[in-house]
Amino acid sequence: MITERELDKKFGLEVADRYGGEAIRRCFSCGTCAASCPVGRFDSRFNPRRTIRMVLLGMRDQVLKSDFVWLCAGCHTCSERCPQGVHIPDIMTALKNMATEAGYTHPTLAKQIDLLKDFGRVFEVEEYDNKRRVKMGLPELKLRCEEVKIILDKLGVNS
Amino acid sequence: MEYALFLGCTAPIRGKHYESTARKVCEILGVDVVDVPDFACCGFPLANASAEAAFLMAARNLAAAEEKGVGAMMTLCSSCAASQVHVNREIRSNRKVMDRTNEALAEFGKHYTGSIEVKHLARVLWEDVGVDAIKAKVKRDLSSLKIAAHPGCHYVKPGEVHDCFDDVEDPKTLDELVAATGATPVSYEDKKLCCGGAVLGFEEKTALAMAKQKLDLVKASGADAMVSICPFCSVMYEANQGKIEEAYDVEYGMPVLYYTQLLGLALGVPEKELWFRMNSVKPSEMLAKVVIE
Incomplete structure (x- = not known):
């Protein structure tokens, strides 16, 4: 009611x-x-x-x-x-x-926000991934992207 | 045709076989691919927290592509396509949006003038390469294969955002691409059903129930394999297939290939370079039906 x-x-x-x-x-x-x-x-x-x-x-x-x-x-x-x-x-x-x-961020989303701030992607790129990529003839990925963190911080997007 | 290859988050980590075969078929079909190491996430998952931040992330990628001097961007993931195409459209159609976006991008020295065309890889194959050009390069006979194509949602929707290049209520382009390989696209019920990928992190049970429904219907169609053009749809149907089998006490054994693997098979790419060993459900029975030299 x-x-x-x-x-x-x-x-x-x-x-x-x-x-x-x-x-x-x-x-x-x-x-x-x-x-x-x-x-x-x-x-x-x-x-x-x-x-x-x-x-x-x-x-x-x-x-x-x-x-x-x-x-x-x-x-x-x-x-x-x-x-x-x-x-x-x-x-x-x-x-x-x-x-x-309003502060009711779902825990999964909070985790994604943290990943994006740290790596610029929703998956962490590990050294292992790049090694595996090179073995397959694929180019290495950049491990980080600071600019994504700048966007999120500027707009106050926090986990 | 030159495209900046937008890898997104999932494909280069969990779908390396997709990326690798996409590069190979592009090479064979004369689609030039340029790498832009500065690309980051398309913003799709972040839209849940802030649509504005997600918008700027996609705009940032468009600026990075422009900086590289290419005229077009091609995505591997359907959700990347939807966000990049949508943001591009908004920026190009509204001067105020473009100015506001550039004000924000200036924070880290980037600028976007709106020169990039964005398409999903499958749309590039269907629209720019064309079914006939693909057929002309087929080297292996796949006529014994029955394939269930899963177009997914964001490859075609919102229709208006994607120039209505396919029919949102009856998508056909992926079936036509499958037919171009010589395999037979099978029809099955509920073809447009969403994979549930966007729900997976929020309510796993619901997401798996959605994926199960599709696997049931694909299995019932008698298909030898399913093809996907989105790394997250593949996560749902392939990586989670075992989990669904266990939770519901069912058995599928349904291989889920990336379209580029099937196309590569038709185009005569050496089997080893199609990375079938990286598919979690091995397509051995399917491959046994094809004569591979």
Whole structure:
């Protein structure tokens, strides 16, 4: 049970102001997204139609602190079919960004942020990898990329 | 045709056989490949934390390609293609976005004027090389092989971002590329199903359930092997196949080749250089159906 007092009416507007979020208000809950979603087929916690409704109702904490916010695969099956032109994967990305900014960063994402700052990639390139690459006739990879760390630090992206 | 080869994170570490065979088939088909050591992650995984930072990472790679003096970039990974193509499009279509991006890139002395074309390797093969040119170079007979092509999501979607070069609801280009090798592309249900790769780190069980569904359907189609054009799709179907078999008490033994391995086989690349020994599910039965000199 949730009372109106607990709703944050500005939540929907904030999401609409994010990149790709502007069309969220056009959603008329037809459910094409939920019916198309390959994640929702296997995990009922993830439902794009319900998520959009929750955002528009202002259920900030219930969305940003949820497990399901991380489950969008970004496959774009929904957005290709949405009759209202809602960019659902962009909205899910905005929600993940807002969850991260609010300090609810998923541990896997936190680990990826650390890897990117250290190596500029989401995998560490070890000496072994380069040795193996050279053996196969492939060029060695640079072990680090400082510029990625500069981008992340400048924008305050932290694990 | 000259392309800066964008390796991404997964292919050069977990898909060296993909990278190696991609380079080989490009050489045979006259696609010149240039390495840009300055390339880093495309930003795709980071978009979860900050879409803005992810955007700048992709822009940084475009600037690095431009700096190298090439006109185009070719990716091995479908998600790299989606992020690099998307960011390139945004920068090229909006002067304000370009200016803001360059302000940020100036922090480390980079600049991007918007001169790069970005495509996935498979799109380069289909669009720039062409099915007929591939057919003309086929040296081995693969007509005994039935292949289930997995186009994946970001190779074609969002359609608008990729100039709608393929049909998002019924992607055909990868099947046509398979047919160009002489093998028969088999049709199977749910061909567009996402591999679940983007969910793997967040909810493994859900991601594996998604991959299992596809393996079930591919197995039922009677295919000798599946082909992928994305290192992360391959991680889901191949590297995780054993885990899925164990969790669900099923058996697939389904080889998952990179398209470039199949193409290399058709083009007569020596078997040793196709690195089948690096595939975790060995395609021995499939190879037994092909006459290799």
